Amino acid sequence: MALLTNQTDINDTVLRSVAHMPTKSLSVLMDASFAKALSDADFMRIAVLLAEKSDTEGGCPIGAVIIDNETRKILGKGHNTLVQEDHPYNHGETSAIRDAGRIDFSKTTIFTSLSPCDVCATLIYMRGFQRVVVGDITNAGGSENQLREKGISVEILEDQKGIDGYARYRSAKPDQDLEDWQGVSAVMHKCSL
Amino acid sequence: MALLTNQTDINDTVLRSVAHMPTKSLSVLMDASFAKALSDADFMRIAVLLAEKSDTEGGCPIGAVIIDNETRKILGKGHNTLVQEDHPYNHGETSAIRDAGRIDFSKTTIFTSLSPCDVCATLIYMRGFQRVVVGDITNAGGSENQLREKGISVEILEDQKGIDGYARYRSAKPDQDLEDWQGVSAVMHKCSL
Numbered sequence: 001m002a003l004l005t006n007q008t009d010i011n012d013t014v015l016r017s018v019a020h021m022p023t024k025s026l027s028v029l030m031d032a033s034f035a036k037a038l039s040d041a042d043f044m045r046i047a048v049l050l051a052e053k054s055d056t057e058g059g060c061p062i063g064a065v066i067i068d069n070e071t072r073k074i075l076g077k078g079h080n081t082l083v084q085e086d087h088p089y090n091h092g093e094t095s096a097i098r099d100a101g102r103i104d105f106s107k108t109t110i111f112t113s114l115s116p117c118d119v120c121a122t123l124i125y126m127r128g129f130q131r132v133v134v135g136d137i138t139n140a141g142g143s144e145n146q147l148r149e150k151g152i153s154v155e156i157l158e159d160q161k162g163i164d165g166y167a168r169y170r171s172a173k174p175d176q177d178l179e180d181w182q183g184v185s186a187v188m189h190k191c192s193l
Numbered sequence: 194m195a196l197l198t199n200q201t202d203i204n205d206t207v208l209r210s211v212a213h214m215p216t217k218s219l220s221v222l223m224d225a226s227f228a229k230a231l232s233d234a235d236f237m238r239i240a241v242l243l244a245e246k247s248d249t250e251g252g253c254p255i256g257a258v259i260i261d262n263e264t265r266k267i268l269g270k271g272h273n274t275l276v277q278e279d280h281p282y283n284h285g286e287t288s289a290i291r292d293a294g295r296i297d298f299s300k301t302t303i304f305t306s307l308s309p310c311d312v313c314a315t316l317i318y319m320r321g322f323q324r325v326v327v328g329d330i331t332n333a334g335g336s337e338n339q340l341r342e343k344g345i346s347v348e349i350l351e352d353q354k355g356i357d358g359y360a361r362y363r364s365a366k367p368d369q370d371l372e373d374w375q376g377v378s379a380v381m382h383k384c385s386l
Contacts, residue, residue, distance in 0.1 A: 082295070086294040087294070088295050088320060089287070089291070089316055089319075089320065090291075097281055097282060098281065098282070098283075100281070101279040101280070101281060102275070102280075103377060104376075104381050105281075105376060105378060106378035106381070106382075118319060119315045122311050122312045122315045126282075127282065128376040128377070128378030128379060179295070182319060182321065183298060183320040183321040184297045184298070184321070185297045185298060185299035185320075185321030186321060188297050
């Protein structure tokens with residue numbers, strides 16, 4: 001029997017633990033029945049708790065989770081690592097896709113805590129995703145239509161905890177936020193104005 | 194004095210050595226005068242020799258190099274790692290940008306052995322690059338106009354060694370090539386037709 005089963009209460013403490021567990025160990029740490037019991041809102045909350053993890057590390061609070069559509073097992077997850085890895089473009093989505101590896105993404109769903117940037121939206125399209133769930137279109141947005149035009153199903157499933165957390169971060173670290181979206185040159189240009 | 198100076202003959206053996214050296218060690222391994230002596234065609238050849246390195250490892254032969262426009266020092270370099278890192282989207286350009294870290298890309302040039310895919314073209318734009326040099330528009334192409342529309346200077350500097358190498362690889366490993374461009378789902382779909 002695994003640590004997490006379909007008898008386990010689903011709450012933020014449990015979902016935060018899942019967010020922090022290594023993806024490749026999840027098959028040992030949770031029963032298949034536990035994954036099946038998780039709702040779309042639960043997976044979005046895991047993405048938000050990955051964002052929270054990144055925030056705690058001093059990074060940008062954006063997380064993403066990729067699940068198998070049939071088994072609901074988590075195949076990949078991650079968060080932005082601009083600060084943590086000195087990584088100029090690793091967003092929540094790129095992080096989760098990298099974590100999942102070379103799989104058939106057309107049979108999966110990606111949950112992202114924040115509306116995808118143009119790079120991530122293009123990657124989602126070019127890697128064959130058919131379903132995207134977005135948790136925050138208040139602090140960013142616009143790529144949803146671009147994805148829908150490619151025939152991808154895009155659902156908005158707002159998570160207020162994630163929306164509030166991103167707004168707090170943006171207000172506290174505007175330059176880090178700008179760099180994450182538009183690169184160091186945008187911050188430099190801003191300073192020289 | 195460093196191993197490589199402005200007295201060093203510039204040939205494929207020397208440029209291949211540069212391709213294989215760790216970027217962060219280049220300041221010890223080469224004099225500033227050596228970097229200054231390298232032409233655009235030499236940097237493109239280093240990108241092609243990074244592609245050759247990837248091919249030798251069983252990977253996709255695409256490489257890229259980022260230099261400082263003023264000092265001509267190499268700030269980042271890399272090659273596709275689809276096979277080597279089980280990495281679903283790490284192309285030559287993403288690899289070099291990741292290697293460079295959080296720098297102001299508007300003061301740099303990126304040399305890529307093959308015309309950028311849409312993800313890489315979007316990333317190049319969103320990270321503030323002003324100058325891109327492309328070594329092969331025979332085996333791929335199209336994103337050059339997209340980059341020019343964003344105000345980026347795009348130059349074509351063909352390297353026949355790179356063009357021939359990519360054509361050989363594509364012919365030998367068509368499925369790996371398709372996966373690298375469009376993901377596993379495109380290969381699966383092709384098989385089910």
